[in-house]
Amino acid sequence: GNMYRTEPDGAKPQVLLTAAVKFYVISDDKIIYNSHDDNIYSCDLDGGNNKLIRSSEGVPINTVNAYNGRIFFSEYDANFDYTAYGYNYTVKSCKMDGSDEKSVFSSVSYGIYMNLVNNKLMLMDYAMSQASNTMSAVIKNMDLDGGNVGILAR
Numbered sequence: 267g268n269m270y271r272t273e274p275d276g277a278k279p280q281v282l283l284t285a286a287v288k289f290y291v292i293s294d295d296k297i298i299y300n301s302h303d304d305n306i307y308s309c310d311l312d313g314g315n316n317k318l319i320r321s322s323e324g325v326p327i328n329t330v331n332a333y334n335g336r337i338f339f340s341e342y343d344a345n346f347d348y349t350a351y352g353y354n355y356t357v358k359s360c361k362m363d364g365s366d367e368k369s370v371f372s373s374v375s376y377g378i379y380m381n382l383v384n385n386k387l388m389l390m391d392y393a394m395s396q397a398s399n400t401m402s403a404v405i406k407n408m409d410l411d412g413g414n415v416g417i418l419a420r
Contacts, residue, residue, distance in 0.1 A: 267286065268281045268282075268283060268284050268285070269281070269282045269283040269285065269287055269290070269297075269299075269313070270282060281313070282297070282309075282311075282312065282313030283297075283299075283309065283313050283316065285299070285301050285307075286301055286302040286303075287299045287300070287301060287302075288300045288301065288302055288328070289328075289329055289330045289331075290330070291330065291331050291332050292311070293332035293333065293362075294332070294335065294362065295310070295311060296308045296309065296310065296311070296332075296362065297309050297310075297311060297313075298319070298330060298331075298332045298337055298362075299330065300327055300328075300329075300330040300339065303322070304322035304325070304326050304327045305318055305319075305320065305321050305322050305327075306318075306319045306320040306322075306327065306330055306337060306339060306364075307319055308362065319337065319360070319362070319363065319364040320337075320339075320360060320364045320367075322341075325341045325342070325343075325344075326341065326342045326344055327339050327340065327341055327342075328340050328341075328342050328355075328377075328378075329378060329379065329380045331380050331381065331382055332362070332382075333382035333410070334382075334385070334410075335361065335362055336359045336360065336361060336362070336410075337359065337360050337361075337362060337364075338357060338358070338359045338370070338380060338382060338387065339357070339358055339359075340355050340356070340357050340358075340378060340380060341355060341356050341358060342354070342355045343355070347374060350374040350394060351376060351394035351401070352374040352375045352376045352392070352393065352394065353374065353375065353376070353377075354372070354373075354374050355372065355373060355374070355375060355378065356369055356370075356371070356372040357369075357370045357371045357372070357380065357387070357389070357412070358370060359410070368411075369412075370387065370410070370411060370412040371387070371389070371406075371408060371412040371415070373391065373393075373406075374393070375391045375392055375393055376392040376393070376394070376401060377392050378390060378391050378392070382410070385409070385410060386407055386408065386409065386410070387407075387408050387409070387410055387412070388405060388406065388407050388408075388418075389405070389406045389408075390403055390404075390405050391403070391404045391405070391406055392404075404417055405417065405418040406418075
């Protein structure tokens with residue numbers, strides 16, 4: 267569907283984007299979003315100046331976020347790995363214009379949720395425990411470049 271903005275009470279709805287948006291975030295006075303065609307775009311807060319930042323080139327992009335002048339996103343292998351019970355994925359980052367792309371972290375997961383807080387990348391990762399053969403959520407905490415990976419204790 268479309269992306270709207272409204273008054274806080276829901277009055278005066280206005281279409282900002284005519285696009286099927288999977289994920290979006292507001293950063294540096296821009297809306298950064300991932301469309302259902304898996305490309306990453308940015309636009310002004312009023313929906314103007316809509317630009318393609320990065321083409322997926324056929325590799326599914328499932329999560330997008332932005333922090334400190336960089337866009338972070340996850341690319342997933344479309345083939346399910348039944349041994350690990352998940353998908354191989356790589357978290358990458360690039361500048362807001364799509365340049366300076368870097369791989370940050372790779373793993374296998376059934377699905378992830380990404381957040382960026384206080385110069386840390388946090389991934390809530392649904393993973394299969396080989397010891398217990400059960401799915402559980404694991405929160406990985408790391409530097410923005412993928413270094414110093416730790417797991418938050420429950």
